[in-house]
Amino acid sequence: MMRRKNIEEHLYNIGQLLEIKAEEIKLTLKHKKHPIIMIALIIIAAIVLGDNAMVFGKKYIGVSPLDFDFFQRFPFSHLF
Amino acid sequence: MFRKNAPQIIAVELTLKCNMRCIHCGSAAGDLRKKELSSEEWMRFCEDASDLGCKIINLLGGEPLVRKEWYEISQNINDIGMRVSMITNGYNINDETISKLRAVHPYTVAISIDGAKPETHDSIRQVKGSFERCRQALISLGDAGIPTTVITTVHKLNFKELPAMRDFLVGRGIAWQIQMADSMGRFPKQLHLSFDEFYSVALFIATTRFQYSVKEMPVTGAHCIGYNSHVLPSVTMSSRWKGCQAGISVLGIESDGSVKGCLSLPREFTEGNVRERSIAEIWDDPGSFGYNRKFDTASLKEGCVECKYGRTCKGGCLSVSLSEAGKAHSDPYCLYRLEKEMVAK
Numbered sequence: 001m002m003r004r005k006n007i008e009e010h011l012y013n014i015g016q017l018l019e020i021k022a023e024e025i026k027l028t029l030k031h032k033k034h035p036i037i038m039i040a041l042i043i044i045a046a047i048v049l050g051d052n053a054m055v056f057g058k059k060y061i062g063v064s065p066l067d068f069d070f071f072q073r074f075p076f077s078h079l080f
Numbered sequence: 081m082f083r084k085n086a087p088q089i090i091a092v093e094l095t096l097k098c099n100m101r102c103i104h105c106g107s108a109a110g111d112l113r114k115k116e117l118s119s120e121e122w123m124r125f126c127e128d129a130s131d132l133g134c135k136i137i138n139l140l141g142g143e144p145l146v147r148k149e150w151y152e153i154s155q156n157i158n159d160i161g162m163r164v165s166m167i168t169n170g171y172n173i174n175d176e177t178i179s180k181l182r183a184v185h186p187y188t189v190a191i192s193i194d195g196a197k198p199e200t201h202d203s204i205r206q207v208k209g210s211f212e213r214c215r216q217a218l219i220s221l222g223d224a225g226i227p228t229t230v231i232t233t234v235h236k237l238n239f240k241e242l243p244a245m246r247d248f249l250v251g252r253g254i255a256w257q258i259q260m261a262d263s264m265g266r267f268p269k270q271l272h273l274s275f276d277e278f279y280s281v282a283l284f285i286a287t288t289r290f291q292y293s294v295k296e297m298p299v300t301g302a303h304c305i306g307y308n309s310h311v312l313p314s315v316t317m318s319s320r321w322k323g324c325q326a327g328i329s330v331l332g333i334e335s336d337g338s339v340k341g342c343l344s345l346p347r348e349f350t351e352g353n354v355r356e357r358s359i360a361e362i363w364d365d366p367g368s369f370g371y372n373r374k375f376d377t378a379s380l381k382e383g384c385v386e387c388k389y390g391r392t393c394k395g396g397c398l399s400v401s402l403s404e405a406g407k408a409h410s411d412p413y414c415l416y417r418l419e420k421e422m423v424a425k
Contacts, residue, residue: 007311010422017280019243020287028283028290029311 086133087331087363091343094122094139095147095335100169101206102194103268104233104261106344109142116335119149121355123156125333128359130160134331136187138165140343142335145172154184163187167231171210173217178224189221190229190257195237196244204237218254228254231302234281235261235271242284250297258285259302260413262344262403272404275421278413281305285315304397308389309415323394327351327369331359341369344399371398371408381410383417 008029012022096113098105117125126137137157144150145168154164164184170191181189191214195201198211205211221228230249234242242258249256258281263269273281285301290313292299301315308321326332326341326349333339337354338347339362351369352362362368371379377390382405384395395401396411405412 004311006425007419007422010425011279011283011311014276014280015283015287017277018240018284020280020283024287024291025283028287028313 085328087129088134088329089136089138089331090129090134091138091140091330091332092122093333093335093343094141094144094150094153096142097146098141098143098169099146099171099207100143100210101266102169102192103204103206103237103266103271104194104235106262106265106267107142108265113335115337117337117354119153121337122149122153125337125354125359126153126157126162127160128354130162132360132363134162136163136165138167140167143169143172145177151180151184154180154186158184166190167192169205169210170214170217171207173213173220175220178220178226181221181226182224186226188227188229188255190231191218191221192233193218193230193245194233196241196248200238200241218252222253229257230254231257231259233259233261235267235273236277237271239273239277239281242281246288246297246299250292253295256297256299257302258299258305260304260400262304262400264344264346264399264403273413275413275418278305279415279418282309282312282315282415286312289313289315304400304413307393307396307411307414307416310419312415315415321389321393321396323375323392324372324396324398326398327372331363333359341372342399346402375409379409381405381407383412383414384410387416389416 008026011025011029015022015025093107095116096107096109097111098109101110129137139150139154141147144166157164163186165187166181167190193201193211193214194204195211201211201214202208218228218230232238232242232245260273260278260281261267261271263272282301282305285299285305288297288299300317303316303324306314306316306321314320324342326345330342331339332341332343332345333354334343338350339352339354339359340349341351349371351365354362372394375394380387380390380395384390384393387393395409396414398408400413401408401411
């Protein structure tokens with residue numbers, strides 16, 4: 001496992017190249033979740049929301065799971 | 081014939097002719113390539129590509145819109161059941177072009193914009209007034225309801241303008257793909273991003289994704305930005321890099337009919353020519369695209385040897401690896417590799 005703190009300090013310096021504030025970096029890095037936790041959250045959300053998932057996504061996130069338009073805009077997007 | 085792995089997308093260099101002389105152009109586009117395919121040959125190729133199972137033809141160049149038959153070829157692609165996308169410099173987009181583009185229902189039209197300031201974009205593209213024409217083209221395409229993408233190729237001259245570009249793009253419903261210029265074609269090596277600059281671009285994409293919803297600012301790094309970061313959330317369209325897709329799910333055809341796994345690869349990676357063999361024959365040839373189809377971890381080179389992600393990553397982007405490390409399967413612009421070096425400091 002990498003020493004995350006060392007990297008974070010280095011990233012704050014690198015972020016200055018593009019005027020990215022340390023706080024923004026910190027929030028972004030903290031945002032990273034373990035994939036298993038993310039999958040569990042998605043499964044729980046799907047069970048709780050059921051058929052309302054589409055409506056919920058559209059209303060609160062702005063994009064429903066069926067709104068693939070945004071994800072298809074990139075000429076090579078589906079390959080990454 | 082059923083094919084388990086047909087190319088999903090084929091990048092078609094419709095012509096090498098271009099009305100700009102971008103300093104970072106990897107194809108050194110400008111004049112016609114020798115013996116470019118005729119419209120009839122392109123139409124025949126598209127039918128073969130459709131039979132092969134391809135779903136999308138991505139028209140690019142050079143500049144695809146300087147080829148006067150672009151519309152007929154696009155219509156033909158539609159007629160045989162595939163979708164068209166296009167990467168253009170936007171200079172030739174006018175009312176007539178837009179009405180033709182609408183008629184072919186493109187998957188997306190991507191316009192290259194390389195700076196937030198007109199002087200930056202114009203000096204990189206070496207055409208005065210091109211920024212304003214691109215900006216106008218973006219607005220007109222949006223008004224016409226055509227899905228639009230901006231592609232920005234970053235290097236030392238423009239990467240610091242990314243935040244200002246974001247300010248311009250946010251909330252306009254325009255997707256944004258950020259990619260790194262490679263040391264090939266016309267691009268001078270000294271303008272290539274340093275490792276820290278490269279990482280800052282990845283950081284910029286990650287923080288932008290955190291700050292803005294996908295609806296406000298759909299942004300992604302291209303195939304040359306990413307790979308198994310332990311620190312950043314994904315900066316590309318998938319959560320995990322699946323390795324170079326040249327000859328696996330993508331193909332590139334140069335305007336003289338030469339077939340390569342990816343148009344960014346050098347000429348020695350040409351697998352054949354559609355004038356001599358059909359695209360299906362080339363695709364199905366067991367000897368084709370060996371660098372990816374027969375890849376094994378023994379092929380990994382310096383910096384990637386013994387990497388735990390080596391088997392799927394294949395050493396990053398093959399084109400970047402060749403141009404920046406001088407060898408295959410050893411892309412030094414790898415977030416995971418750079419993070420390991422940060423720890424070692």
